[in-house]
Amino acid sequence: MVVLGICGGHDANWCVFKDGKLIGAFEKERFSRIRHDDGYIMDLVDETLAKLGIKPEEVSLIATSEANFRGTDPGLEYIHKNLYDEPDQWTDMQVSFYGRTIPCFAVPHHLCHAAYSYYTSNKEESAVLTWDGGGDFYTTNAYTSTSISYWKNKKLVWFERVGNSDMGSLWHIYSKVIFQNPFAAGKLMGLAAMGNDSLIPEFKKYAMRPVRGCLSPTYSIKNCWPDEDMPLYGTANSWKHNDAANIAYAIQNLTIEAGVGLANKAFEITNSNNLCISGGCALNGYLNTEIIKQTNFKDVVVPPSVHDGGLSIGAVMFTINNILDLFWSIRFWEILL
Ligand SMILES: [Fe+2]
Known part of the structure; x- marks a missing residue:
């Protein structure tokens, strides 16, 4: 076959x-x-x-x-x-x-992301988080950029979208502002290493919102797509701009806060020892490291081509x-x- x-x-x-x-x-x-x-x-x-x-x-x-x-x-x-x-x-x-x-x-976009990380993990059971910048546009009733699911014995047990959470949208928008390329999130992540925490309060106020759904109460980055054409600090159009590295630092900081918060809630409701992560934001190595350090999951799996x-x-x-x-x-x- x-x-x-x-x-x-x-x-x-x-x-x-x-x-x-x-x-x-x-x-x-x-x-x-x-x-x-x-x-x-x-x-x-x-x-x-x-x-x-x-x-x-x-x-x-x-x-x-x-x-x-x-x-x-x-x-x-x-x-x-x-x-x-x-x-x-x-x-x-x-x-x-x-x-x-x-x-x-x-099979819908986030189910595919989740299935990919669960089946390549070879875990008998696992919680799975997926996060990206919007997923597909064919699930007409439910825009999904973050999901949680639980899988056991090669089967999906349950799947829930996490409303009001779209970490990838912020990365997309500021990759475009600073590097003129919406797919330059890797460069933005690198630039964060050169920044300081001066813009964190402002970006937090702008982008962090309570999530909806079973991982509530915690906070994540909201859907920022409506602000794509007029974002905060939209004039920082080069990585050499005075604010660029601090913007990147703030976005990285918010992403860690959101991701670790969601992962801790996922542990609380699934009680699984294992967490598989997938979707474009799972390429964020800083976030993945903090999830390993700051949650009770014994094993965190992030496959290649995530x-x-x-x-x-x-x-x-x-x-x-x-x-x-x-x-x-x-x-x-x-x-x-
Ligand atoms: Fe995706």
């Missing part, structure tokens, strides 16, 4: 499983040499299937993180599609893949284990090959 996982959008990625084993995982940026690349990918899917010795007609199932494909037509087209409204709903569709009709499951680049593997693992009850495992070394 050959399963193709596929995810468009930025960090476009795809993966191939054969008879329960991951035989290839790819991200478009590694081919185009354009960081976070998106756009049409079916020519690359074609090329990599051939390199793996798989013919397109051997693919019998597709899993995706989107109920709307991007960058896949021609090659992969809808026959029949269902959209989902909530971040814990998934849906089955029929697609045409190189002229053949085959089943396809669409950003959107791991979504296609998450989509396949969720589909195989939760929907089809096939219970495949995955090992780190299989991903890293």
